[in-house]
Amino acid sequence: MKQLNRTQNEQNLVHSAITQIRKQYQNEQTEEVPKEIMENKYFTEYEQLNELELLTNKHIKYCTKKLLNIGYSIFYLDVGQPWCIYWPLNALSILQDDVSKYENQIIQYLEKCKIGGFTGGPNQFEHLAPTYSSLLSLFILSTPAALGLIDRQALEKFFWSVQDPTEKGSYLMHVNGEADIRAVYIVVIMVVILKLDPKLLDGCAEYIASCQTYEGGIGGVRYSEAHGGYTFCGYAALVCMKKADYIDQEKLMNWLVNRQMENEGGFNGRTNKVVDACYSFWQGAIFKLLIQSGYVDEQLMNVFELKNYIHMCQNASGGIFDKPSKSPDAYHTCYGLSGYSLADSNFQNPIYNIPNKCIEFVQNFFQ
Template sequence: MPLFEFHDLRQLQKDDDVRTESSREQASTEGTLNKFYNPYIQKQALFFDSLVLFIEEHTKFAKKGLRTLPSYFDSLDASRPWFCFWCCNALSMLPNLGNDPTLVSDFSNFLGNFCQDKEKGGIAGGPGQLSHVAPTFSGTIALCALKANQGLDLIDKQKMYSFLYSLKDPVSKGFRMHVDGEVDTRGCFCALIVATVLNIMDDKLTEGVAEYIVNCQTYEGGIGAYPGVEAHGGYTYCGLAAMMFMKKAHLLDLDSLTHWLARRQMSYEGGFQGRTNKLVDACYSFWVGASFPLLEAALVSLKDPKDRTELDQQILDYLQWQPPTLDSETRIKYTPKTFSLKDTLKKIKTHHNSEEYCQIEEMEATEPYLDLQDSEWMFNQTALQEYLLLCCQQESGGLRDKPVKQPDFYHTCYALFGLSISQHNPSGSLAVLGDCKNLLRQINPLFQMCTDSVSNVLNYYGGRTSV
């Protein structure tokens, strides 16, 4: 395996000698990460073979969130289905759930009988609370991740549909997070993934939603929470995924979206930021990292079916997603100018090298410096794995935003999601950095759970293998 000159390929910030608060924070972050990267840089041959994911420790950490939590978690009492989602998904990617035979029945009972509103539908953040589309999403997907069909049987699909429809805003056509709550792209994603999983999606639910999300795409290319606000990695994923569920991702400006996503991978750190001029954060390993497979599938959908390659079909199969049937006029209208990956990277690189252009956080679009010939996503999978394995693991268990932060269940789940995406390619080839035992189970980035769990629930609700 060839070695590389780390600092030749992973550049520190360039601030044009103009010191700002954000440039000082960036320099401080790079200085902190340098302490983790330096031993790696000095002893690459050793580190390439010895980088280890602390599987046993992360397993123990995730299990802590499943039963009894310390009193200082009281402020998150309205987020209890999220703990089910984060911890069960984290454990599902690791070797096994351990010796807890009552987990499925206990969670099915808790989410289906105690958190579900039996009168109005939907799932609340805790027993006796108001139904909310976010815990409705997290609770439903947690049951799917556990393959808890007995828990899914407890969900009243008719009342769930009524609940989701009650959240549609008659003016914007987007979805509210709860009755009289805010309208944003999160609400659209949460409502549509639940409707997709439970097989209750129809035109009445989706009416006007695509137009709302298109209006949330910003001049930068990413997607904001609602029209007129800054593009954000989490909302970009939510908006893009929602469009995928409606088979309308091609309506977005995929050209500018590609460029915005490509610029979120940090030059020195290797991880992703969530917004322009912000710091790296491990959770965006998923929110941004997962957007690339969705984007590639959206691009494939614009190809004439007879022109699709074997890899194109593998991308669709990876997401368990069937593209819409588009006529030639629609394909021509919405196909971006920089359609191919090669042309996209060339254009981005040229843009980066122009004298008038300088962004301290953007990553050069070079060929992967580690010889992973099967790297097929539009980001540097090796650099992301380096950041997660070297900088984000707590040796006692759990993953964190960055080294100055403490591990938590949220970042543990989404960092592992991102790590899984960077290890698995649609062709079935693997790109695992370090010890071969670091390999996680494959997740489906569109559904936020392991691929076999997606297959189980799609088959359970309608005998489907894809959507």
């Protein structure tokens, strides 16, 4: 008998659990659940929902609790505390909750993380990842006070300090840190929207293009495996610079359409990997970007199936998880809802992953 490797085994378990869950939703399954399914961890820990719909109010409650608990984040995400603001804040704004009531608290907190770029928490070093999540949080608030916290000159200085000394167009996540496509993406999109020195963009498109793999997706660095998160970062940066044609978009599209899993409806991040709700955004947004770049003129993903997968990844009391059997968290709630929103509406901006109305406000604010 053919021995299955861990990934294939896992994939089969996820497939059969989700198929069973869907049957129950659609009331196709009236008989007893088969024994092997009852022993399947992805099924057994699944909390059943009444129907397949978005639990908006439950998610608002869940995210509000997360957002107001900034101090607690230090226990589990010490070097990424601004993320603990951005994830629930972005989710709340997608759910059309009024986020203005959190403005003062968020500004006060992020002020403690500001140098020129932002740090992962008070008294830490500047780092591109918390700089990204801090800036996006301030953009979402979209008020003069929030945007007034941004020191464009100091930010520009920080960006120059993280240029990769060994590779033109590449950036380091922090001074002396690792280089990868995330860093290029963050610098590019912030330079464009904040109207910083365009020389910071020199060589970026060429560098990103050199990271496209034989499969068509983009790797974190050159010669590495195509991955949903890095592909999003690379392609979003190219679309932002209006240089989408620097990569082979036909190949990108072929890789991308094969990431939506037939049984689950959600996306995986890499070839032969298991489906995960956060790729609803990382992969899902690329479909939208292919339209924005003008390469295709229609949505190529199965929106209905994706939404159903996200429905199945909802915790009955709020929050979204990676896949049945996992616990909900702010990260998967943010990216599950972002993918959900992007799939069939124009509310979110696919490059920045914040509402389009906020992008407009920021663009007008910084002249």
